[in-house]
Amino acid sequence: MVKECAHHSKKRPKLIRKIYAGVLIFLFLVLLTILLIWAILQPTKPKFIIQDATVFLFNVTAANFISSSIQVTISSRNPNDKIGIYYDRLDVYAVYRNQQITLRTVIQPNYQGHNDINIWSPFVVGNAVPISPYNGAALNQDQAVGTVLLSIKIDGRVRFKVGTFISGRYHLNVDCPAAIMFGNPTAGIIVGNNVVKYQLVRPCSVSV
Numbered sequence: 533m534v535k536e537c538a539h540h541s542k543k544r545p546k547l548i549r550k551i552y553a554g555v556l557i558f559l560f561l562v563l564l565t566i567l568l569i570w571a572i573l574q575p576t577k578p579k580f581i582i583q584d585a586t587v588f589l590f591n592v593t594a595a596n597f598i599s600s601s602i603q604v605t606i607s608s609r610n611p612n613d614k615i616g617i618y619y620d621r622l623d624v625y626a627v628y629r630n631q632q633i634t635l636r637t638v639i640q641p642n643y644q645g646h647n648d649i650n651i652w653s654p655f656v657v658g659n660a661v662p663i664s665p666y667n668g669a670a671l672n673q674d675q676a677v678g679t680v681l682l683s684i685k686i687d688g689r690v691r692f693k694v695g696t697f698i699s700g701r702y703h704l705n706v707d708c709p710a711a712i713m714f715g716n717p718t719a720g721i722i723v724g725n726n727v728v729k730y731q732l733v734r735p736c737s738v739s740v
Contacts (some may be wrong), residue, residue, distance in 0.1 A: 579608070580706050581606070581733065582604060583651075585684070585712060585727050586728070587602050589602075596665055597661065600634060602634075609648070611647065612646060613639070616646060618644075619639070619704075620688070622704075624684065626682050626685075627683040628667060628671060628681075631664060633661050636715055646671075679717065684736075706736050706737070708734065708736035
């Protein structure tokens with residue numbers, strides 16, 4: 533009986549090693565399959581377009597403080613046929629000459645299916661935001677000329693979904709040019725008291 537128990541005790545570690553090796557091989561094959569599918573499908577980054585910008589307030593004081601309230605309409609299209617996109621975080625804000633002039637506005641997390649289009653219309657607002665003297669002088673010149681070039685930026689995190697597989701988070705950077713033609717009264721549509729809507733329809737640069 534003692535010899536038989538010793539024999540079984542020797543077999544047990546071998547069985548555990550075989551099970552462990554089998555699990556590792558299975559996980560390796562699953563990971564390899566996912567990587568092959570990912571490589572074959574070749575996910576494409578989403579396409580962003582800034583549709584319009586409605587200016588409720590845009591005021592610069594002599595002391596180089598800027599106050600602004602702008603509603604922008606931005607569309608995003610998922611060009612992938614078999615890959616969905618999770619937008620886990622999207623922060624929108626306005627920039628003038630590489631200086632942020634509004635607070636960040638958060639867009640709620642959402643999912644974008646294959647070839648779907650999402651449209652967002654967030655407000656970007658800044659109240660008495662200090663800007664550098666150089667940018668203050670440049671902004672006054674731009675307003676005198678009649679056109680102020682802003683950048684509407686989106687800073688976010690995205691994940692890609694292939695079947696049941698969901699990737700890790702990727703950093704999303706979007707830069708949308710918004711040329712506001714203050715000097716041309718016919719360039720926009722008056723939609724309220726001192727409120728003008730400017731049609732832009734410009735593609736945005738996107739990096740993931």
